[in-house]
Amino acid sequence: MRNVSQREIEEMLKAEGKEFDLLIEKAGKVRRKHVGNKVYLRGVIEFTNKCSKNCYYCGIRKGNKSLKRYFMSKEDILKSVRFASEKGLGSVVLQGGELKGKQYVSFIEEIIKEIKRIDSSLMITLSLGEAGFDDYKRWFDAGAERCLLRIETSNSDLYKKWHPQDHKFEERLKCLENIKKIGYQTGTGVLIGAPYQTIEDLAKDILFYKDFDVDMIGMGPYVIHYQTPWGSEFKDWFERERENIFKLAIKMIAATRIVMKDINIASTSALAALHSEGRVIGLKAGGNVIMPDITLPEYKENYKLYENKPSLNSPLEQSLNSILLVIDRAGFIPAIGEEGSSLHYLKRVSG
Ligand code: SF4
Incomplete structure (x- = not known):
């Protein structure tokens, strides 16, 4: 696509009825042409x-x-890693809240090295929030290849409304720049359909992805969590808007696929929190990555980012099987045993 304008993206995000169907169809075609019919795990x-x-x-x-807080032991993390390796998932994502400190940085470094000792072909994505340049670099040197840091919104004013004062948009952006500079396959994403956000903001988010030249996207709809400041403030609003928020998230996937073509885009679990076939629809709209939750079941229920999160408590095997069924229902093929690097990244680094 020639350089797409903000106006054109806004039109895609406003599509309803027949136009919505055409948007999904177009995104599906772009997906098959540029990234094929496989879904990476x-x-x-x-x-x-x-x-x-x-x-x-x-x-x-x-x-x-x-919330009951937990921090998994190295042994428990590696149980999940072995499962991923045995099942040929191709890659794992280490995901946690944002933590700091020398001991923590060393722990992550050690886990990365252990994963590579278990299966050197298993790709590692970090989703750990903001960190210093040197910390990201140490983790990269230890063997992590990919890093995901959601910018949440590319509008700094909106970012201020969504976060306490000491959470700085500029710092987040700097982290994302550092991740790319270090050489990671770089991923970001935004929260879709959240309070105060407009279609214009979302269209600019897609232009941000393009200008930043990201390799992968993990974005999802806003889903309420009751034990948060927004949980009471926006409860009624959320119930009224949930269908629109879901649809907007699907349109964001489709529009991003049309604009960015060869990047990896996840069909995220938050979609399933709003619609029983959410992830199937996300794949049909242009997603080519899906992320089975392989956290040991005894921890899963305490990693509740939002209400109605899928597969809480399910054993690993069950979690994976339900994802394979999602891929099948969407009409795609699971890329078992494939690392699934972003084609965009491979082209970017080969010049
Ligand atoms: S989104 Fe949640 S996990 Fe991530 S930094 Fe904010 S509070 Fe922590």
């Missing part, structure tokens, strides 16, 4: 629900005192 290990931050929308924010 990323086994997510949510190894800690401890977080030093307090984002207004998030269920594991520091201020939520009703």
Whole structure:
């Protein structure tokens, strides 16, 4: 596509009825042409629900005192890693709240090395929030290839409304720049359909993805969590808007696929929290990545970022099987045994 304008993206995000169907069809065609008909698997290990931050929308924010906090042992994390390796998932995601400190940085570094000792072909994505340049670099040198840091919104004013004062948009952006500079396959994403956000904001988010030249996207609809500041403030609004929020998230996937073509886009679990076939629809709209939750079941229920999160408590095998069924229902093929690097990244680094 020639350089797409903000106006054109806004039109896609406003599509309804027949136009909505045409948008999904077009995104599906672009997907098949540029990234094929496979779906890459990323086994997510949510190894800690401890977080030093307090984002207004998030269920594991520091201020939520009703949560039982956990930090998985190295042995438990590696059980999930072995499962991913045996099942040929191709890659794992280490995901946790944002934590700091020398001991923590060393722990992550050691886990990355252990994963590579278990299966050197298993790709590692980090989804750990903001960190210093040197910390990201140490993790990269230890063997992590991909890093995901959601910008949440590319509108700095909106970012201020969604976060406490000490959460700085500029710092987040700097982290994302550092991730790319270090050489990671770089991923970001936004929260879709959240309070105060407009179609114009979302269209600009897609232009941000394009200008930043990201390799992968993990974005999802806003889903309420009751034990958050937004949980009471926006409860009625959310119930009225949930269908529109879901549809908007699907349109964001489709529009991003049309604009960015060869990047990896996840059909995220938050879609399933709003619609029983959410992830199927997300794949049909242009998603080519799905992330089975392979956290050990005894921890899963305490990693509740939002209400109605799917597969809480399911054993690993069951979690994976339900994802394979999602891929099948969407009419695609699971890329078992494939690392699934972003084609965009491979082209970007080969010049
Ligand atoms: S969104 Fe991330 S950084 Fe913010 S509170 Fe939740 S886990 Fe922590």
